[in-house]
Amino acid sequence: MQEPDLSDLKAFVAVTRARGFRHAALTGGVSASSLSEAVRRLEQQLGVRLLNRTTRSVTPTEAGQRLFERLAPAFGEITIALDAVNLFRESPTGTLRLNVPSIAAREILPALLSRFLAAHPGITVDIGTNDTFIDILAAGFDAGIRYDERLERDMIAVPIGPRVQHFVAAASPSYLAARGTPQHPSELLNHACIGHRFDSGVLATWEFKRGDDVVRIEPNGPMIASVIELERGAAIAGLGIVYSFDEFLRPAIEQGALVPVLGEWCQTFTGPFLYYPSRTHMPAPLRAFVDFILAGDDSGNHS
The missing domain is CATH 3.40.190.10 (Periplasmic binding protein-like II)
Structure with a gap:
């Protein structure tokens, strides 16, 4: 049997650890197709299937799991050995x-x-x-x-x-002129709110705090997005109120494109x-x- 190439073994470990070719490719800075070819070549050389592939997941077979359990620590030791050389560099x-x-x-x-x-x-x-x-x-x-x-x-x-950050609610001057400025978080229920959806699919809840009072709002409005630039642009265009990190909204606020609201209810966090x-x-x-x-x-x- 031809001895497997070290790079193919490394590709197998990366894919198994990431449980997918695409994720391993993103992490390793290589193409998913090259990883797939490396694993296919390794399986062919060893004469055994190492990974079960479906459209939703990649999991090791029993043989693949045994191989991974031996290879992963070995590659870790190689990394440690090579990294030790760094001690001799400026x-x-x-x-x-x-x-x-x-x-x-x-x-x-x-x-x-x-x-x-x-x-x-x-x-x-x-x-x-x-x-x-x-x-x-x-x-x-x-x-x-x-x-x-x-x-x-x-x-x-x-x-x-920064050791302290906070969220800000803001809207364009035109929106506030047409719809009024909310004085209490509960009034947001009667306003157009631009929602944010996390990568997990969960819609972000807006939380406001003043003293011991905490108010949580489920935003409801004309748009939900997962890209802050889109949310900020929609607010600047007058579509509704946006709620996000002060760092994201501060430039537009300083330019007058957005006006902060509910400042007394600003939520700060570490x-x-x-x-x-x-x-x-x-x-x-x-x-x-x-x-x-x-x-x-x-x-x-x-x-």
Whole structure:
């Protein structure tokens, strides 16, 4: 039997861990077709089916699971061995894979990463954007960014970005002139609200707080979207009231295209965290990024 190619074995591990060719391709920066061909070639060489493929899922066969259980730790040891060489470099090299929510991708990471990558030219940052909580290890990421209510207890969390954030409700001057300005969150039931749907399919509830009073509203209006630029544009066009991160809406508010409402009911919350698993060995690119954050180099984002 011809000895399998190491890259084919690596492709099999990636697909099995991600439970799909498309997800593994997105994580690894390769095409799904190349991964499929690599697994097909490996199965042909070994003479046994390793993966069960359906239109909805990819799962290992018993033989595939046995192979994965042996290969995954082995590839992990190879990564650790190669990464040890980074200790002898002035600046580490390698890829840092991050899974982040869209707010972090838009408002936190651009300025932060420009400074980090300037300090570490040998590192490549591979970013996956996802507004639902996923298992970062299973998906092949080194770390993620999330808010504290979504963090698992066995993860190490490091504050990143602004320490306090808040949501803002806003509408165009023309909309408020035609429909009036709500004075209490309950009045939103009589207004056109532009809803936001998460990647999971769940429609976001609008929550307002003033002192000990908390009011939750199920938005109802002419449009529901999952892209904030579309929601913001609809509000600017006068279609209704939008409710989102202040960072998303602030430029339009400062330009006068949107007017904030219900300011006394502004909901504030703790800013995001970089989180990663507790483990003895930390990849050099991740260690460099954590050290960069802890050193306060992203202090410009703390407020």
